[in-house]
Amino acid sequence: MLSTQNLHFRYQDEPVLKGIDFDADRFSVSGLVGANGSGKSTLFMNLCGVLRPQQGAVYWQGEPLGYSKRALMALRQQVATVFQDPDQQIFYTDIDSDLAFSLRNLGMDEAVIGARIDDALDRVDAQSFRHQPIQALSHGQKKRVAIAGALVMDADYLLLDEPTAGLDPAGREHMKAIIRRIAAEGKHVVISSHDIDLVYEICDGIYVMAAGEVIASGTPDVVFCQGEKLAQAGLAQPWLVKLHQQLGFPLYRNEDDLFAVHPGAGSAFTRHRSVAVKGVA
């Protein structure tokens, strides 16, 4: 169990997190959304014990988190964080050595390490480029390696900071499938993202942050229909919610559901969205 209660954090004098109540077990895939500077990454760093709150607490397995080296090592075997920039996370020039590093630190048997790496690379579909040097990988491939680095730990909680940032549309779809696969294995995933359509589609719970506070939380259908709260947080509504609220469509969770019911709309929307993705419209 991973949560926070009344968590306050400031870097210097200015408070950045102001009484956050967050529960990573409340949903299977939680989405953390908020404008730049609202405190999402700072919350992630508190959740994985990199930062320590000045007031309130992170709760791990029902107890306030300890900050001894030993307590943090135990936490990080179960709470794995994948930062936005994979280059911050990958230290070796070959994938196998990079993924083995944390497992060797734990004194794990080499045969077990090999099996864990194999399995993690399967889960992020990275076997095809496994033997390429890391500097030869694309950004999206590096992101998948960084996620594999978290999966080798077999952690129950995965914190993903901007998992789709910098990915092309195919890479974004691929990342969606990987996140769904991880959640289907029973792991809790927390995603911090500006990709509001992605969060709407793949998260079953949403936390909206504004200026260091959680101003709304709940299921995506409820949270994303609260236009005023989203505006307060500086966020736009997902396009499927706009269709629902502005054009009176039923509230669909993804475009496949929409097009299954309104097949004629399919080509028009796809055309519109592909133009929008290229930034022309």
Ligand SMILES: Nc1ncnc2c1ncn2[C@@H]1O[C@H](COP(=O)(O)OP(=O)(O)OP(=O)(O)O)[C@@H](O)[C@H]1O
């Ligand atoms: N190391 C730091 N020292 C001082 N202030 C910091 C530091 N890191 C972040 N901040 C400040 O804390 C606030 C919250 O930043 P944070 O990175 O947590 O927000 P965020 O919601 O993740 O933003 P973004 O969407 O841009 O990634 C911002 O005002 C930021 O300037």
